[in-house]
Amino acid sequence: MTKALTTEPQRLDDLREIVAEVLEIEPEEITETSDFAEEHDADSLRAIEILARIEKKYKVSIPQAELPNMVNLRAVYTVLAQYADWQD
């Protein structure tokens, strides 16, 4: 379990980088709970791009039905953890 504590912040940072690149903003602007659509001006295609980049990087398959759930960084992490079968 101590390992999980060190990997989660790292994974969140990696995800933050991906999201920042897609939304064309600085990573520091994205908090765990800042809303992509409301606070960072993301449209549905940007959400798809985030999903696609995550699928590619982590070699996982995430159903399109999860898109409405991926509203902020924490939510993206939760969805990814489920499909990547992360135990932490």
Add this chain to the structure above:
Amino acid sequence: MKRTYAAPLTAVDRAEVLPGKGVRAEKDVVAHDPYLAGHYPHFTIYPGVFTIESVHQAVRRMVAAERGDWVRTEIDTIVSVSLSAPLLPGDVLRVQADRVPTAEEDLVRVKALCRRSDDVVAAKMTLVLRVHPEEAP
């Protein structure tokens, strides 16, 4: 009036240049414009690249107002474009392109927000255009 550059269609019907700031423009989406008969035969939809063309032509007008009719303004880079809602015949595309300062005088960077008449955002894009001042005949 005859056009002075190749373009798939007249992608701006009305424009208002906001000196130093940007340009606002409108395009009435109509089914009988060039190229639209094939996009698609069963169902007309304004092609996404024509929305890029609308912004391009709006910026051309802005640059022409600032630097004269004989400069040539061409797309250099499509930094990003996202087309989030369809434009159908009867819609009016409303472009608001805001100028972003650049280091080089002949590069014009704009961030454009495109809305339909019902205010739904149809597209967002960031373009860099290059101005060729030497093209006067």
Add this chain to the structure above:
Amino acid sequence: MTAQLTRPLLSHADITRVLPHRHPVLLVDSVLELEPGVAITATKAVTGSEPCYAGLADGLPDSAYAYPVSLIVESFGQAGAVLWLVGTPDDERPVGTLIFGAARGVVVHDRAYPGDVLTHRVRIETITGPNAFMSGEVHAGDRLVATIGQVLAVIRETDALDGN
């Protein structure tokens, strides 16, 4: 070599069976190479008789005849859509209308003119659901016309589009 001695891999007629676009906005002429799901090489000949050259004033410089960047991007996107759709079995192909969703990092390096044959080299980056991300280059002969960092082609239900 003036005439085409061998039939292309996919002819214009073949392409009409894959893409919904029709004249005059079907902007892929032929497919030369195809590795389904991976990459495609497709051509588009630019001619002075295309609608984009209608109504130009007399006495214009060469640059006035530069093929519109919007049509170069459309043509590239259509080549990519052929790659995507040909590589997808019929029963897995999403139903609906093919549309251009997004692009990023499209850099224009040179103009293309009537007489040029554009060659699109498109690669699939990733496909997720009814959305395909692609990248590649556009050449005219050995001149690099554009590099395409990313285009996103999507298929959406026609009813959803029509109902605004």
